[in-house]
Each structure stands twice: as C-alpha cells, then as structure tokens.
Amino acid sequence: GNSVTQMEGPVTLSEEAFLTINCTYTATGYPSLFWYVQYPGEGLQLLLKATKADDKGSNKGFEATYRKETTSFHLEKGSVQVSDSAVYFCALSGGGSNYKLTFGKGTLLTVNP
Amino acid sequence: ETGVTQSPTHLIKTRGQQVTLRCSSQSGHNTVSWYQQALGQGPQFIFQYYREEENGRGNFPPRFSGLQFPNYSSELNVNALELDDSALYLCAGSLAGGDEQFFGPGTRLTVL
Numbered sequence: 001g002n003s004v005t006q007m008e009g010p011v012t013l014s015e016e017a018f019l020t021i022n023c024t025y026t027a028t029g030y031p032s033l034f035w036y037v038q039y040p041g042e043g044l045q046l047l048l049k050a051t052k053a054d055d056k057g058s059n060k061g062f063e064a065t066y067r068k069e070t071t072s073f074h075l076e077k078g079s080v081q082v083s084d085s086a087v088y089f090c091a092l093s094g095g096g097s098n099y100k101l102t103f104g105k106g107t108l109l110t111v112n113p
Numbered sequence: 114e115t116g117v118t119q120s121p122t123h124l125i126k127t128r129g130q131q132v133t134l135r136c137s138s139q140s141g142h143n144t145v146s147w148y149q150q151a152l153g154q155g156p157q158f159i160f161q162y163y164r165e166e167e168n169g170r171g172n173f174p175p176r177f178s179g180l181q182f183p184n185y186s187s188e189l190n191v192n193a194l195e196l197d198d199s200a201l202y203l204c205a206g207s208l209a210g211g212d213e214q215f216f217g218p219g220t221r222l223t224v225l
Contacts, residue, residue, distance in 0.1 A: 004155075032212045043115075043119075043203055043217050044203065045216070051212070089156075099207070099212045100158040100161060101146075101156070101205075103156050105154055105155045106153075106154070106155050
C-alpha cells in the first residue's frame with residue numbers, strides 16, 4: 001500500500017536559517033504529492049503540491065520538487081521566519097476513485113528569533 | 114480560510130457512549146472525507162462520501178459511520194466509544210475527480 005516517511009522532528013532553527021524537511025514515499029502508479037502545514041490549534045492548510053515527476057511546487061518561499069527516481073518530495077525554504085513555526089506534513093494522493101490522502105507523521109518546526 | 118466548518122470544536126465523552134460530529138463545506142465541494150489524527154501523528158483516512166454514498170474507506174471498524182446530505186454537509190458517527198478514539202477529527206471538502214482537499218479546523222474528541 002501507499003506510505004509516506006518524513007524526517008523525525010522536532011526541528012529547531014534560528015530565524016533566517018535554511019530549512020530542509022525530508023520526505024520519501026512508496027506508492028503504486030503516479031501519485032500527487034503535497035505538503036500541508038498545521039499551526040497550533042488549527043486544521044491543515046495546503047502549502048504546496050506537485051502532480052507529476054519533476055514538477056516543483058512553491059508557495060510562501062517554500063519549495064519541493066517531485067523526484068520520481070528517488071521517490072522523494074523534500075520541503076525547503078531559504079530563510080525561515082518565526083511565523084513558520086508549525087507542524088509540517090508530507091502527503092500523497094494515490095488517485096483511483098477517491099483520492100484519499102496518505103500522510104507522514106509530521107515534523108514539528110520551531111523557529112527562534 | 115478553506116470554507117469548511119466543523120462542530121463542535123471540543124467534545125468530552127465517556128467510554129461506551131456514541132458521538133456525532135458535523136461538517137459543512139462551501140458549495141461546490143461535492144465530496145467530503147473524514148480523517149482521524151491522534152496526538153503526535155499524521156491524519157488517518159476514515160472514509161469519503163460522494164453523492165451521499167460511501168466512496169472508499171480506510172482501516173476503521175464499522176462502528177465508525179457517516180452520512181452526507183444533499184447540501185453536501187456531512188456527519189461522522191462513532192458508536193461504543195473507546196479510549197483510543199480520543200483524537201482530532203478532520204473533515205475535508207473537495208471536488209469529485211480533484212486531488213486537492215480543503216480541511217476544516219477539526220473537532221477534538223476526548224474519551225474518558
């Protein structure tokens with residue numbers, strides 16, 4: 001079945017540091033890949049997505065590239081801010097009839113001023 | 114703002130009781146999915162509804178059931194609550210055939 005493995009947290013960075021959160025996946029076929037963000041006490045917000053190999057998703061300074069050869073979708077940001085502190089989830093949608101999302105366990109990011 | 118609302122925000126129940134959680138999605142989201150997120154874990158897919166019929170189910174027992182109404186709102190019902198049912202329950206709206214899901218803020222269920 002489908003699965004997502006993402007980097008164990010927590011991750012603690014200083015403001016303006018470079019961020020990488022690793023994500024690898026196992027899936028049959030050609031899934032769509034997503035990064036969701038969850039701020040304290042809130043639901044999930046879609047951060048970015050990519051639907052086919054070599055696509056790059058980007059939003060709010062975050063980027064991730066769909067790498068089929070390494071089955072990876074690593075999240076990066078060049079300069080993090082305190083407001084980026086949140087839990088980040090990598091997810092895939094395997095298509096089929098219901099497009100259910102399979103999530104990783106999440107990575108807690110804390111950015112200190 | 115995703116246009117998806119859930120009620121109640123928080124709920125406390127005791128083991129063996131039954132609970133109903135509600136979700137309302139903006140017009141156009143004709144598909145609704147429910148997820149369970151245990152503390153410190155990623156969300157797990159419970160089931161999805163489309164045209165008022167169940168359209169896929171995750172690894173959850175039959176005591177988890179749902180409904181979708183003609184206005185696309187939805188309910189998640191859980192019977193015979195167990196302590197392990199304590200979690201954040203997330204509802205997500207989407208368009209049929211679309212892979213992007215829009216999540217509500219969730220209902221925090223505590224089972225004592």
